[in-house]
Amino acid sequence: MEEFHKVRRLPQYVFEQVNRLKASARAAGADIIDLGMGNPDLPTPKAIVDKLCEVVQDPRTHRYSSSKGIPGLRRAQAAYYARRFGVKLNPDTQVVATLGSKEGFANMAQAITAPGDVILCPNPTYPIHAFGFLMAGGVIRSMNVEPDDSFFGPLERAVRHSIPKPLALIINYPSNPTAHVASLDFYKDVIAFAKKHELIVLSDLAYSEIYFDDNNPPPSVLEVPGAIDVAVEFTSMSKTFSMPGWRMGFAVGNERLIAALTRVKSYLDYGAFTPIQVAATHALNGDGSDIAEVRNVYRRRRDVMVDTFGKAGFEVPPPAATMFAWAKIPEKFRHLGSLEFSKLLVEKADIAVAPGIGFGEMGDDYVRLALVENEHRIRQAARNLKRFLSSADETMHNVVSLNAHR
Numbered sequence: 001m002e003e004f005h006k007v008r009r010l011p012q013y014v015f016e017q018v019n020r021l022k023a024s025a026r027a028a029g030a031d032i033i034d035l036g037m038g039n040p041d042l043p044t045p046k047a048i049v050d051k052l053c054e055v056v057q058d059p060r061t062h063r064y065s066s067s068k069g070i071p072g073l074r075r076a077q078a079a080y081y082a083r084r085f086g087v088k089l090n091p092d093t094q095v096v097a098t099l100g101s102k103e104g105f106a107n108m109a110q111a112i113t114a115p116g117d118v119i120l121c122p123n124p125t126y127p128i129h130a131f132g133f134l135m136a137g138g139v140i141r142s143m144n145v146e147p148d149d150s151f152f153g154p155l156e157r158a159v160r161h162s163i164p165k166p167l168a169l170i171i172n173y174p175s176n177p178t179a180h181v182a183s184l185d186f187y188k189d190v191i192a193f194a195k196k197h198e199l200i201v202l203s204d205l206a207y208s209e210i211y212f213d214d215n216n217p218p219p220s221v222l223e224v225p226g227a228i229d230v231a232v233e234f235t236s237m238s239k240t241f242s243m244p245g246w247r248m249g250f251a252v253g254n255e256r257l258i259a260a261l262t263r264v265k266s267y268l269d270y271g272a273f274t275p276i277q278v279a280a281t282h283a284l285n286g287d288g289s290d291i292a293e294v295r296n297v298y299r300r301r302r303d304v305m306v307d308t309f310g311k312a313g314f315e316v317p318p319p320a321a322t323m324f325a326w327a328k329i330p331e332k333f334r335h336l337g338s339l340e341f342s343k344l345l346v347e348k349a350d351i352a353v354a355p356g357i358g359f360g361e362m363g364d365d366y367v368r369l370a371l372v373e374n375e376h377r378i379r380q381a382a383r384n385l386k387r388f389l390s391s392a393d394e395t396m397h398n399v400v401s402l403n404a405h406r
């Protein structure tokens with residue numbers, strides 16, 4: 001029987017294949033060090049949890065909540081933008097709360113896409129950037145770009161040669177998976193380009209607070225004067241406050257786009273559970289000390305990973321932001337592709353990573369390492385890697401002869 005139209009556009013997550021292997025290795029007793037999924041392991045700060053527990057006692061909070069977010073929450077998000085980026089937002093018309101930024105992004109795609117609309121999307125990238133639009137009937141034009149001057153040649157070509165003319169450009173800096181960070185000057189050029197070519201700009205700023213150079217926090221695209229004419233930006237509480245399971249994020253920016261998303265959401269959901277919204281408000285209005293601590297933990301893990309993996313013979317460029325390192329597969333293994341290499345790491349080194357191909361075809365020479373295990377476990381992973389790499393010739397010989405017999 002033929003697969004449903006929508007389901008055909010949603011192939012099995014590549015990551016699932018590594019996950020299955022990981023699960024069976026664990027079932028067989030292996031101690032797998034999981035650097036695969038970007039699922040924060042740190043607890044949500046106590047004050048936020050306490051607020052949830054307090055508010056949930058009030059039965060009035062058990063009713064349907066507000067789809068676009070309770071007013072106090074939207075005001076807190078506007079205050080965060082004012083404080084952190086110097087960007088003034090109207091909490092009534094330029095801010096909407098979402099059930100995690102992933103939901104917000106996907107429903108924005110539903111809200112604005114007509115069948116066949118062309119979307120300019122980074123590759124490699126976080127999967128919802130492409131699949132949100134594919135589900136909505138859009139067409140993706142992939143761009144393997146970095147946030148510097150080299151971005152604009154491919155962008156010009158994409159705009160010139162796409163039929164119909166592209167509707168929107170997706171940007172995601174700090175980037176998952178590449179960890180590239182954009183400057184405000186880069187954003188100025190993006191906005192000027194978008195205005196010239198009447199492109200919508202959708203900026204995913206999920207890692208706004210996970211950065212390691214204290215003097216260089218990632219900017220918001222909305223800091224560019226006039227950006228609000230064409231841009232919407234998505235932020236997330238998942239990483240900033242270690243709240244991934246709470247499902248709380250935001251879209252802010254252009255009123256017409258925010259209204260479109262708000263309308264779609266009003267048909268789909270009643271908003272997050274009110275105690276979650278109140279606790280999230282409390283988090284956003286906090287003094288930022290929790291965020292600084294989260295940053296320090298990831299920074300220390302990054303430093304341990306870069307150092308110990310490097311010494312083990314696996315070069316890991318230090319990411320300037322995000323909770324990921326994006327590392328090229330060692331030369332000897334590169335021809336295997338990232339999925340086979342990732343499977344080999346589970347089987348031979350007890351390490352799970354995310355294969356680069358899961359972020360798009362242009363990521364296949366890489367794997368993504370998430371900083372979600374503690375320093376001790378990262379050191380253990382490095383020891384496993386060293387053992388694995390020192391027997392690389394033998395391993396490759398076995399892989400080659402295994403393939404020959406298949």
Ligand SMILES: Cc1ncc(COP(=O)(O)O)c(C=O)c1O
Pocket residue numbers: 038099100101102103126172175176204206235236237238244247248249
């Ligand atoms: C770039 C990026 N955007 C969005 C998300 C989704 O975050 P949320 O938990 O807010 O849906 C993630 C999560 O890993 C991400 O890496």
